[in-house]
Amino acid sequence: MIFLRYSQTLIEANCYIIADSEAKQALVVDPGAGSAHWVETALASHGLEINAVLCTHGHSDHVWDSAVVAGGAPVFVPGPDLYRMEDPSMYTAAFRQAFVDASGHDWEKPADTRELPAALLEGGGAQIVPGIAMRALPAPGHTEGSTVFLLSGSIDDDVEAVSLPEGSFGTSLMLSGDVLFRDGVGRTDLPGGDPVAATESLRTLTQVIAPATVFFPGHGAPSTLGREMRHSFYLRQAMEQGR
Numbered sequence: 001m002i003f004l005r006y007s008q009t010l011i012e013a014n015c016y017i018i019a020d021s022e023a024k025q026a027l028v029v030d031p032g033a034g035s036a037h038w039v040e041t042a043l044a045s046h047g048l049e050i051n052a053v054l055c056t057h058g059h060s061d062h063v064w065d066s067a068v069v070a071g072g073a074p075v076f077v078p079g080p081d082l083y084r085m086e087d088p089s090m091y092t093a094a095f096r097q098a099f100v101d102a103s104g105h106d107w108e109k110p111a112d113t114r115e116l117p118a119a120l121l122e123g124g125g126a127q128i129v130p131g132i133a134m135r136a137l138p139a140p141g142h143t144e145g146s147t148v149f150l151l152s153g154s155i156d157d158d159v160e161a162v163s164l165p166e167g168s169f170g171t172s173l174m175l176s177g178d179v180l181f182r183d184g185v186g187r188t189d190l191p192g193g194d195p196v197a198a199t200e201s202l203r204t205l206t207q208v209i210a211p212a213t214v215f216f217p218g219h220g221a222p223s224t225l226g227r228e229m230r231h232s233f234y235l236r237q238a239m240e241q242g243r
Contacts, residue, residue: 001132001153002026003173004042004160005216009034010102013061014218016175017042020131021156025051027129029175030218033064033103040069042160051129052076053110056177057146058084059190060092060107062218064099067108075110076117076128078138081145081192085113091191116147125150139179139205141198142186148205149175150213164214165222174215174225180205182223185234202238 004017013032017039019025026048028039043050053070055063058081066075077085087107089096100106116136119126125135135150152171155161165182178186179201188195211226228235 001155002046002048002158003153003155003162004046004158005162006035006038006042006160007219008038009061010064010099011061012219014216014220015039016162016216017046017048018132018151019046019048019129023129023131024048025130027051027132028053028069030054030056030062030177031065031069032061033099036065036068036103039065046158054128054149055081056149056175056179056218057081057143058088059143059178060088060095060099062177063088064103064107067110068103068105070110070112072111074112074114076114078136078145078147079115080140081143082113082115084143084145084192085109120149137204137208139177139201141188141194141196141201142178143190143192144194146177146179146186146201148177148179148215150209151175162216162222165224165227167227168212168214168222168224170212170214172210172213174209174213176215176217178218180215180225180228180235181217181219182221182228183232184220185232186218199238199241202235203241206235206239 009032015035016029120136
């Protein structure tokens with residue numbers, strides 16, 4: 001699969017492009033402020049056509065360029081965070097101008113904003129774009145709708161491809177948004193955050209996801225769930241509270 005990463009956005013939020021190497025139908029994940037030009041260039045250079053946009057949650061730094069990037073393509077957002085797409089900057093008003101400056105435009109709601117398809121939340125998930133199957137797992141706490149996405153595949157070599165963490169193996173992958181970072185977790189003190197729910201979500205991840213799974217977060221470098229279970233204070237704390 002094609003799996004590209006760009007982080008030169010406001011607050012260095014990661015934007016990803018994922019596509020089946022043969023189908024060439026792209027899914028753009030978390031197009032933050034300042035990502036639109038890269039997305040346009042990367043799609044063209046890889047011969048890709050945008051098929052959909054996916055937002056792991058509704059914070060401004062992950063959705064700001066979604067309308068520009070998507071055009072007429074659907075923008076999928078976890079249901080509990082759909083309300084944020086009316087204007088996500090309402091909940092971080094002090095930083096609105098920073099998003100405008102970084103992107104060159106004010107907030108624009110995507111033309112075709114949709115709740116995640118129910119099939120993504122059931123069984124083995126579904127293909128959100130041709131050739132890329134995902135399973136969505138709700139993980140509230142950072143926001144009400146924060147969700148992680150499980151997929152599998154081998155990543156094509158590419159100068160813009162995501163890097164794999166040391167000691168990783170296998171083909172089990174996860175987009176973790178701001179639920180889980182390498183050596184950290186998403187904050188819970190913004191509107192809609194819930195520290196109790198966040199702890200429960202982290203505990204659930206350790207119970208249902210294989211430790212070898214490589215996750216790609218909303219900020220920072222990738223890691224494996226197993227590494228975080230060994231080294232992350234936050235994950236170990238969540239595990240202890242569940243005993």
